[in-house]
Amino acid sequence: MKKTWLSFLMAPALAFGLAACGSDEAGNTNEEENNNSGGTETEASIGEQVDYEIIGIDPGAGIMKATANVLEEYELEDWTLVEGSGAAMTAALKKAYNKEEPVIVTGWSPHWKFSKFDLKYLEDPKGTYGEEENIHSIARNGLAEDHPSAHQVLDNFYWDEADMNDVMVQITDGEDPEKAARAWVDANPDKVAEWTEGVEKVDGDEIKIGYVAWDTEIASTNVVGQVLTDLGYDVTLSQVEAGPMWAGVADGSLDAHIAGWLPLTHADYYSEFEGDFEDLGANLEGTKIGLVVPSYVEIDSIEDLK
Ligand code: PBE
Numbered sequence: 001m002k003k004t005w006l007s008f009l010m011a012p013a014l015a016f017g018l019a020a021c022g023s024d025e026a027g028n029t030n031e032e033e034n035n036n037s038g039g040t041e042t043e044a045s046i047g048e049q050v051d052y053e054i055i056g057i058d059p060g061a062g063i064m065k066a067t068a069n070v071l072e073e074y075e076l077e078d079w080t081l082v083e084g085s086g087a088a089m090t091a092a093l094k095k096a097y098n099k100e101e102p103v104i105v106t107g108w109s110p111h112w113k114f115s116k117f118d119l120k121y122l123e124d125p126k127g128t129y130g131e132e133e134n135i136h137s138i139a140r141n142g143l144a145e146d147h148p149s150a151h152q153v154l155d156n157f158y159w160d161e162a163d164m165n166d167v168m169v170q171i172t173d174g175e176d177p178e179k180a181a182r183a184w185v186d187a188n189p190d191k192v193a194e195w196t197e198g199v200e201k202v203d204g205d206e207i208k209i210g211y212v213a214w215d216t217e218i219a220s221t222n223v224v225g226q227v228l229t230d231l232g233y234d235v236t237l238s239q240v241e242a243g244p245m246w247a248g249v250a251d252g253s254l255d256a257h258i259a260g261w262l263p264l265t266h267a268d269y270y271s272e273f274e275g276d277f278e279d280l281g282a283n284l285e286g287t288k289i290g291l292v293v294p295s296y297v298e299i300d301s302i303e304d305l306k
Pocket of ligand 1: 060063064108214216265266
C-alpha cells in the first residue's frame with residue numbers, strides 16, 4: 001500500500017524530467033518538493049535550470065520596471081531579465097511547457113495563457129509587484145468636446161475578465177483580432193448597448209486609438225474599435241510602444257488608449273503626463289502582474305530563486 005502511494009507521488013516528478021528523490025525514506029507522503037529544490041547531488045537549482053533568465057516582454061512595459069525592482073529587492077543579482085515582446089514571451093512559455101521544461105516569465109492576468117496552460121504565480125512576500133489593480137481608459141484633453149460620442153463610449157466601456165478572455169482565446173486560437181472582436185461584439189449586444197446607450201451616431205469622423213501589442217490590449221482595443229466603427233467612426237488602431245502610447249495621448253496625436261494599468265504598473269507614465277490627459281476610470285478591475293511558472297516547476301516563491 002505504501003509503495004503504491006509512493007510511486008503515485010513519484011510519477012509526476014519523473015515524468016517531468018525532474019530528479020527523483022534521493023532515498024526511500026522520503027516516502028511518508030509529505031513535502032516531496034524538498035528533495036527537488038536544489039541542493040541534492042543530482043538536481044540543478046532552478047537558476048541553473050533556466051540559465052538565470054526570466055523571460056520578459058517589451059522594455060517599455062510597466063512589468064519590466066517592476067521586475068527590475070523585484071530582482072533588486074530580493075537580491076537576485078545573478079538573474080537576467082530578458083527583453084522581448086509579449087508574443088516572444090508566450091512563445092518561450094509554450095515551447096518550454098510542451099517539453100515540460102522549467103521556464104520563468106513575466107506574466108499578467110487576465111491572460112489566455114492561464115486557460116491554455118497549468119500555471120502559477122510565484123508568491124511575492126515582499127509585495128514588490130503590488131496588489132491587484134485596474135485597467136483604465138485614458139483620453140486626450142479635449143476629446144469630450146471634439147468627439148463627444150467616442151468620449152462617451154470610452155467612458156462607458158467596462159467589461160470583465162471572462163469577456164476579455166473570450167476574445168483573447170479566439171485570437172490565440174488563430175482568429176484575426178478584428179474578426180474575434182467582431183464576433184464578441186455580435187455575441188454580446190446587451191453589454192455593447194450599455195456602452196452605447198444614448199450615444200449619437202457620427203458620419204465618418206476620424207478617431208485614433210493607441211495600443212501596445214499585449215494580448216490583453218489587442219483584445220480590448222479591437223473590441224472598442226468595432227463598437228466605434230458601428231457608431232460611424234473611421235477608426236485607426238495604432239500599435240505603438242508603451243511610452244509613445246502615453247505620450248501620444250498627452251500630445252494629442254492619439255485620441256485615447258484603454259491600456260492604463262493603474263495605480264502601479266503605469267505609475268511612472270501617469271505622473272509624467274499627469275494633467276495632459278483625462279483618466280476615464282477603470283474598464284476592467286482585478287488585474288495582476290508577477291512572475292509566472294508552469295505548475296510543474298517546483299518552487300512557489302520569488303524567494304526560492306535565491
Ligand atoms: N502588461 C499588460 C502591461 C500592461 C498590460 C502587464 C504587460 C505592462 O506591464 O505595462
